[in-house]
Amino acid sequence: MTQQHQPMWITVHCSATPHSMDIGCSEIRRWHLQRGWQDIGYHYVIRRNGTIEQGRPLLQQGAHVTGNNKGNIGICLVGGCDNKQKPQDNFTLAQRKSLFTLIEQLQQQYNIDDKHVTAHSQWNSSKACPVIVIQSEAERQEANSLLRENV
Numbered sequence: 605m606t607q608q609h610q611p612m613w614i615t616v617h618c619s620a621t622p623h624s625m626d627i628g629c630s631e632i633r634r635w636h637l638q639r640g641w642q643d644i645g646y647h648y649v650i651r652r653n654g655t656i657e658q659g660r661p662l663l664q665q666g667a668h669v670t671g672n673n674k675g676n677i678g679i680c681l682v683g684g685c686d687n688k689q690k691p692q693d694n695f696t697l698a699q700r701k702s703l704f705t706l707i708e709q710l711q712q713q714y715n716i717d718d719k720h721v722t723a724h725s726q727w728n729s730s731k732a733c734p735v736i737v738i739q740s741e742a743e744r745q746e747a748n749s750l751l752r753e754n755v
């Protein structure tokens with residue numbers, strides 16, 4: 605059963621792969637299907653060259669934040685680890701441009717305010733994902749207090 609949802613949150617992830625791995629939606633979809641999921645868990649994947657690929661249809665609930673997928677749009681940046689699988693902010697400028705353009709578009713389209721734009725690590729502090737810092741500490745704390753109410 606696929607559940608429909610109204611987007612309220614945007615959560616940024618990374619694929620935890622090294623900079624040399626030029627993967628996209630089809631590879632990640634294959635991994636997630638191998639886990640027994642019905643489709644790729646993310647709604648968008650941003651390739652190393654900045655290309656934005658559509659993953660799971662936007663209005664279907666994703667599978668990217670344990671226990672908090674309802675109304676949550678998942679965007680995955682490809683990269684985020686060094687060759688030893690350690691977290692590394694190795695994202696390209698093209699990816700960063702695409703990420704923030706996409707976030708802005710989704711915020712406009714679904715009327716999502718800045719406090720609802722989060723990193724995976726805000727939902728689960730044991731995760732380094734997505735490595736990249738997407739907002740100031742003050743903004744992060746505001747988002748954190750909102751998402752605690754949601755959890």
Ligand SMILES: [Zn+2]
Nearest residue numbers: 617618724733
């Ligand atoms: Zn993540």
